[in-house]
Amino acid sequence: MSSKMQSSNNIAQARRTVQQLRIEANIERIKVSKASADLMNYCSEHAKYDPLLMGIPASENPFKDKKPCTIL
């Protein structure tokens, strides 16, 4: 009884794998050149809003220490 369960588990598992692979094989794919171009476009469009990339002045960054004000 137990070996039968094992083999039916193996078959069930193998069937699931085949089913999964069939789904994956049928998805639509695009070329890497197009995908890369899109990633690059996203980066350049959003680069100006990225404080860690562009660096923002210390006065606007709550974590950076502000220079002490000198009153003339």
Next chain:
Amino acid sequence: MCDQTFLAITFGPCDNCSQNKPLMNIYLKNEPINYCSLCVELMACQGLAKGETTNTLKAESESLKAKLEEERAKLHDVELHQVAEKIEALGQFVMKTRRTLKGHGNKVLCMDWCRDKRRIVSSSQDGKVIVWDAYTTNKEHAVTMPCTWVMACAYAPSGCAVACGGLDNKCSVYPLSLDKNENLAAKKKSVAMHTNYLSSCSFTNSDMQILTSSGDGTCALWDVESGQLLQSFHGHSADVLSLHLAPSETGNTFVSGGCDKKANVWDMRSGQNVQSFETHESDINSVKYYPSGDAFATGSDDATCRLYDLRADREVAIYSRDSIIFGASSVDFSLSGRLLFAGYNDYSINVWDVLKGTRVAILFGHENRVSTVRVSPDGTAFCSGSWDNTLRIWA
């Protein structure tokens, strides 16, 4: 082994033979049915009669895998770093530790930012979960969990609650109250139940649902109010270590990575595994979506971080150097997606240029493994947690 998590122990009439027996809840063509174990066996053996042996199934899966590789290779016309050659290189980066959060008595395992960009929740090996104000480094709340190794913590989108879990195999939600004297542990709500440790948790777009991943090899979506399991995700063959929800408001996919070296993309509504990537050579410790949602990065024990594009359905970049031999425990993108921050087990944090594939900075400061790295919601700083019991805010 992993599928035994949700073998339901229900007893009743079988949908097939109508006898009263212990039932297995299974899905046939996406329909949930209850069969007794004998009928499940008979159903599986029916396949045999149609000429399907394990051998023919194995042969078919091998040929499908080969076909998949072929399809993916056809579209591999160029490398990402080649396309990126025409962009300007990034200048020198000066990032320093701006705040050090001290207070944990043991290794910091996980942290998360609040959407108000200033509060942080962190959890550690000694069972403590602390909510900090990152601007002032004050501790606002502290909870002691009944278990050690709290490996997962998450802030609710509203900022009114935190979820955490670990070796207790559960994910619990604690509502945060403004009253400092209130005992947070009293209001605790147990939401998720797994059969092994909780490795990662995340609220979806609202406070109402939580997505969890566990050492039992599954991920699951839970309703916070009722604690009910809404959807479970089976497909990993080993512990799932990390998950991340797709960034879009309408998005209902998430990516998970685990000890089976695979990164899987899932549809949250159907529970279906829509894409799978297996190019890492060791456990995947961390997965994060690219801000546009079209790609995701992974950090692994094989000392590399990799970028996978979802629409091209393949790995498009590897971030590695011969001098880096320790595993990457955690990765996160900057706001624009140009920078990838990765924390390593050699105590350092490497900053990578995502498009060109080069390293732009290496940050030292922690005195033990870096276990978690997260960029703040407005992108002004990032926080790292480490086994040296501290968290550091870098900007």
